[in-house]
Amino acid sequence: MGTTMEKQPQTAPETVDPTVAAAEATVPMVKYTDVKKSFGDLEVLHGINLEMAAGEKIAIIGPSGSGKTTLGRMLMTLDHPTSGTIEVEGEHLWHMERKGKLVPANEKHLHMMRTKIGMVFQHFNLFPHMKVINNVTEAPVKVLGLSKEEAHDRAVEMLRKVGLEEKLDVYPAKLSGGQKQRVAIARALVMRPKVMVFDEVTSALDPELVGEVLEVIKEIADEGEMAMMLITHEMDFAREVADRVVFGADGLIVEQGPPEQIFENPQSERLQTFLRRIK
Amino acid sequence: MIWSWEYAWSVLPLLLDVIGTTLLATLFGFLIACTFGMVLAVLGRSRFRVIRWTVNGFIEFVRNTPLLVQLFFLFYALPLSLGISMSAFTTGVIGLGLHYSTYLAEVYRSGINGVEKGQWEAARALNFSKQRTWTRIILPQAIPPILPIMGNYLIVVFKETPLLAAITVMEMLSRAKNIVSRDWRPTEPYTLVGILFLVISLLLAALVSLLEYKMAQRQSK
Numbered sequence: 090m091g092t093t094m095e096k097q098p099q100t101a102p103e104t105v106d107p108t109v110a111a112a113e114a115t116v117p118m119v120k121y122t123d124v125k126k127s128f129g130d131l132e133v134l135h136g137i138n139l140e141m142a143a144g145e146k147i148a149i150i151g152p153s154g155s156g157k158t159t160l161g162r163m164l165m166t167l168d169h170p171t172s173g174t175i176e177v178e179g180e181h182l183w184h185m186e187r188k189g190k191l192v193p194a195n196e197k198h199l200h201m202m203r204t205k206i207g208m209v210f211q212h213f214n215l216f217p218h219m220k221v222i223n224n225v226t227e228a229p230v231k232v233l234g235l236s237k238e239e240a241h242d243r244a245v246e247m248l249r250k251v252g253l254e255e256k257l258d259v260y261p262a263k264l265s266g267g268q269k270q271r272v273a274i275a276r277a278l279v280m281r282p283k284v285m286v287f288d289e290v291t292s293a294l295d296p297e298l299v300g301e302v303l304e305v306i307k308e309i310a311d312e313g314e315m316a317m318m319l320i321t322h323e324m325d326f327a328r329e330v331a332d333r334v335v336f337g338a339d340g341l342i343v344e345q346g347p348p349e350q351i352f353e354n355p356q357s358e359r360l361q362t363f364l365r366r367i368k
Numbered sequence: 369m370i371w372s373w374e375y376a377w378s379v380l381p382l383l384l385d386v387i388g389t390t391l392l393a394t395l396f397g398f399l400i401a402c403t404f405g406m407v408l409a410v411l412g413r414s415r416f417r418v419i420r421w422t423v424n425g426f427i428e429f430v431r432n433t434p435l436l437v438q439l440f441f442l443f444y445a446l447p448l449s450l451g452i453s454m455s456a457f458t459t460g461v462i463g464l465g466l467h468y469s470t471y472l473a474e475v476y477r478s479g480i481n482g483v484e485k486g487q488w489e490a491a492r493a494l495n496f497s498k499q500r501t502w503t504r505i506i507l508p509q510a511i512p513p514i515l516p517i518m519g520n521y522l523i524v525v526f527k528e529t530p531l532l533a534a535i536t537v538m539e540m541l542s543r544a545k546n547i548v549s550r551d552w553r554p555t556e557p558y559t560l561v562g563i564l565f566l567v568i569s570l571l572l573a574a575l576v577s578l579l580e581y582k583m584a585q586r587q588s589k
Contacts, residue, residue: 196498
């Protein structure tokens with residue numbers, strides 16, 4: 090469950106109904122309720138209940154095959170939950186209300202919900218036929234409807250943030266893995282999502298390139314505005330960046346808590362075994 | 369005397385006179401094949417089973433029946449059965465286009481399947497509409513690798529245009545046949561038709577090679 094609930098700053102406090110503001114402050118940014126996911130006959134998630142507060146950074150750790158990535162992919166609407174619900178800012182992600190009933194969401198609803206969510210992939214998934222700058226400006230222009238100039242300025246700002254402003258006119262094929270991943274981060278950030286999924290973003294990188302990517306993510310995390318779901322095998326990184334660490338195994342959340350508690354004083358035998366094995 | 373240069377030179381202008389018909393039939397037929405082939409390739413990925421089945425059924429039917437039979441059907445049977453009547457040239461172009469659209473659909477399909485799954489997912493994560501995903505992300509990656517194969521089909525379509533003679537289109541082979549009927553000298557007209565096809569095919573093949581070269585250069589940038 091969420092441990093940090095950051096209240097968003099109100100620009101015009103005198104116009105805000107206090108009861109509404111209080112209700113908004115307590116609505117989690119993301120809420121999974123009894124979410125199950127099967128691939129064919131194989132159930133990989135057995136009923137996940139998880140909340141993320143606005144601005145909260147959670148690290149999802151666990152052994153391979155524990156369903157960590159599936160959790161993030163369902164939030165990004167890439168995989169459909171078999172049952173259960175996911176809410177983002179109190180609105181159903183995969184469902185919509187019609188005549189008082191929850192029905193499967195249509196593409197329009199999904200499109201609206203996706204504006205709040207971003208994702209950085211393990212294998213970058215940059216568009217190889219576009220230069221770096223076009224990778225980053227394409228969605229703001231075509232999806233958000235920004236002017237080319239506005240999208241360009243925003244993209245340059247993001248590429249500067251990830252340290253790649255000198256690579257605007259380069260094709261992805263000419264970048265190192267770490268640089269590609271930083272472009273992918275800029276591409277996701279430029280859409281200004283409220284929650285961002287980082288799916289094992291260093292797993293496909295050579296060891297010497299991991300640091301530069303993690304450093305960028307730390308800087309973004311320090312800005313504090315965006316909720317982040319960090320699916321990772323980097324335990325030191327999880328400890329340093331996350332407000333809360335969630336340990337999943339065998340399709341269930343086994344244990345969660347502040348990083349110190351999870352890494353220094355694990356309660357469950359499953360987590361103790363996992364931490365022993367990765368040391 | 370089997371071959372007369374003088375006679376060959378005298379009939380060459382008559383053949384060149386209709387070369388435009390051959391080239392136009394090739395061009396329009398290929399354009400229809402490219403466009404309709406794309407439609408078939410995209411519909412073939414529909415999430416609706418009935419659409420996929422219909423597309424696959426059409427592809428199988430067209431590919432497994434001779435182009436000549438299809439041309440006869442379109443030209444002779446369609447006006448009587450459905451009251452749809454078109455000029456011989458239009459019928460020929462449509463016949464060529466529909467027939468080769470089924471082959472190009474397979475070419476597109478292989479190109480589209482060659483685009484990594486992650487590209488679809490990135491487009492979805494960035495909230496692109498389906499149309500934008502196709503036009504901005506998938507097709508620009510799917511088409512360049514298949515351009516050489518498409519170029520080869522352009523040559524195949526060109527070489528199939530003599531079949532249009534069967535439905536009275538006055539293209540190079542029809543004109544040669546008329547000349548042979550008139551002069552009873554088959555060697556020069558048919559040889560010249562062969563040479564003209566060879567020259568244009570080689571030019572098209574050179575164009576395809578140039579395209580491949582340019583693409584390889586672009587990819588190495």
